[in-house]
Amino acid sequence: MQYFEIVGGSRLKGSIDISGAKNAALPIMAASILVEGETVLRNVPDLADVRQMQVLLGKLGVKSERDESGAMHLRVEDEMNCHAEYEIVSKMRASVCVMGPLFAKRRRAQVSMPGGCAIGDRPINMHVRGLEALGADSDLVNGDVLLKAKKIKGADIFLGGPFGSSVTATANVVMGATLAEGRTVIESAACEPEIVDLANFLNACGARIVGQGTPQITIDGVESLKGTEHSVIPDRIEAGTFMIAAAITNGDLELAGARIEHMRAIVDRLRHIGVIVERSEKGVTVASSRRLEAVEITTQPYPGFPTDLQAQAMALLCLADGNSVITEKIFPDRFLHVAELNRMGAQLRKEGPTVIVQGVKRLIGAPVMASDLRASAALVLAGLIAKGTTRINRIYHIDRGYEKIEEKLSGAGANIKRLSE
Ligand code: EPU
Numbered sequence: 001m002q003y004f005e006i007v008g009g010s011r012l013k014g015s016i017d018i019s020g021a022k023n024a025a026l027p028i029m030a031a032s033i034l035v036e037g038e039t040v041l042r043n044v045p046d047l048a049d050v051r052q053m054q055v056l057l058g059k060l061g062v063k064s065e066r067d068e069s070g071a072m073h074l075r076v077e078d079e080m081n082c083h084a085e086y087e088i089v090s091k092m093r094a095s096v097c098v099m100g101p102l103f104a105k106r107r108r109a110q111v112s113m114p115g116g117c118a119i120g121d122r123p124i125n126m127h128v129r130g131l132e133a134l135g136a137d138s139d140l141v142n143g144d145v146l147l148k149a150k151k152i153k154g155a156d157i158f159l160g161g162p163f164g165s166s167v168t169a170t171a172n173v174v175m176g177a178t179l180a181e182g183r184t185v186i187e188s189a190a191c192e193p194e195i196v197d198l199a200n201f202l203n204a205c206g207a208r209i210v211g212q213g214t215p216q217i218t219i220d221g222v223e224s225l226k227g228t229e230h231s232v233i234p235d236r237i238e239a240g241t242f243m244i245a246a247a248i249t250n251g252d253l254e255l256a257g258a259r260i261e262h263m264r265a266i267v268d269r270l271r272h273i274g275v276i277v278e279r280s281e282k283g284v285t286v287a288s289s290r291r292l293e294a295v296e297i298t299t300q301p302y303p304g305f306p307t308d309l310q311a312q313a314m315a316l317l318c319l320a321d322g323n324s325v326i327t328e329k330i331f332p333d334r335f336l337h338v339a340e341l342n343r344m345g346a347q348l349r350k351e352g353p354t355v356i357v358q359g360v361k362r363l364i365g366a367p368v369m370a371s372d373l374r375a376s377a378a379l380v381l382a383g384l385i386a387k388g389t390t391r392i393n394r395i396y397h398i399d400r401g402y403e404k405i406e407e408k409l410s411g412a413g414a415n416i417k418r419l420s421e
Contacts, residue, residue, distance in 0.1 A: 012251030037227030100172030160188035
């Protein structure tokens with residue numbers, strides 16, 4: 001089993017290249033199911049989740065491979081299998097993104113219900129409801145959702161849920177409607193940049209989608225989609241994580257490729273606590289040279305503060321002056337990092353979906369356990385500034401979503417090593 005050993009205390013300095021966005025790449029890869037001919041994707045990050053999506057697509061008859069430049073080529077070779085099995089879906093929840101394209105193109109999708117995960121209960125009722133509105137008959141078979149239709153017809157669909165819009169449900173319904181007869185209007189659609197990237201990719205393939213990036217998306221169905229080349233947007237969550245790495249180490253980093261316009265909420269909170277964030281020619285620069293101030297953070301759907309940066313922000317606020325308050329409004333149970341940060345000397349008190357962070361003078365290195373992707377990133381950030389050595393176990397969680405994180409951080413001066421037991 002691999003683990004990270006981090007000796008805290010180095011100031012990060014220099015430049016880090018931001019990879020392509022995992023949460024844009026995964027649905028766009030799934031969208032290749034809809035396409036006739038070859039899809040070529042550039043800037044697809046080299047991650048465990050991406051390789052897992054390639055395995056799933058392979059089972060569904062989509063051949064995918066990378067060329068020497070790293071570009072990924074995908075092509076549908078066989079349309080017989082429409083079943084995303086439990087074995088794969090239970091390992092990676094984003095597998096559910098094949099539901100919309102399978103249904104649209106093959107008129108049949110059988111996708112295992114993903115069940116809960118470390119960040120909480122994760123239902124897919126909104127995905128199913130949206131595709132039912134397009135004409136799907138749905139059934140539950142051995143823990144799988146089975147969707148079938150003879151004809152797919154455009155519809156008006158409301159996709160709001162108890163915690164706001166749903167990102168992958170919006171992706172599934174957009175993909176499901178691209179080949180429908182007539183017009184589909186989605187209200188309360190997710191506005192995330194990853195949805196915009198997916199819609200832009202589909203439009204380049206010949207789809208007719210407008211309104212992406214707003215809560216109302218309109219899709220006029222077309223007969224077929226043709227292959228195209230597309231470059232995936234930079235990962236705003238990876239960029240946000242490195243912004244916090246600069247802030248927590250009193251460092252000075254340039255994040256090459258990062259798009260500040262995708263990160264308004266995190267930039268606002270960082271500036272509020274005293275971090276200097278600027279747009280630069282290559283991307284974004286982040287610098288900090290003093291003790292930071294406490295702040296309130298509430299996670300919300302885009303353009304609000306992303307839940308995928310909540311754990312990392314908590315690690316930073318552990319060292320701010322005074323009491324900060326973090327409220328999680330997307331996944332109210334996404335707090336497995338709290339107990340681990342407390343093992344490193346943090347003063348965190350959880351009350352329902354809120355954590356009160358009492359700032360401390362220092363964190364202290366300890367052996368800690370990664371529990372999910374973003375919680376693991378928070379522990380890496382804490383380790384960068386903790387006194388002494390931090391050992392992070394179960395780092396396979398981090399490899400799901402951060403490309404070469406230890407190389408990127410050590411290139412900027414961090415003392416972090418990947419070791420094996
Ligand atoms: N929800 C429902 N019913 C549904 C779907 C969602 O009630 O049918 C609820 C969820 O339980 C949650 C809220 O709606 O409370 C929002 O969840 P959403 O569906 O937007 O999440 P997701 O699409 O499953 C994506 C990202 C997550 C990210 C969330 C929120 C991908 C592949 N995953 O998940 O990314 O946290 O949006 O922004 O895009 C990560 O990268 O670490 C990660 C977990």
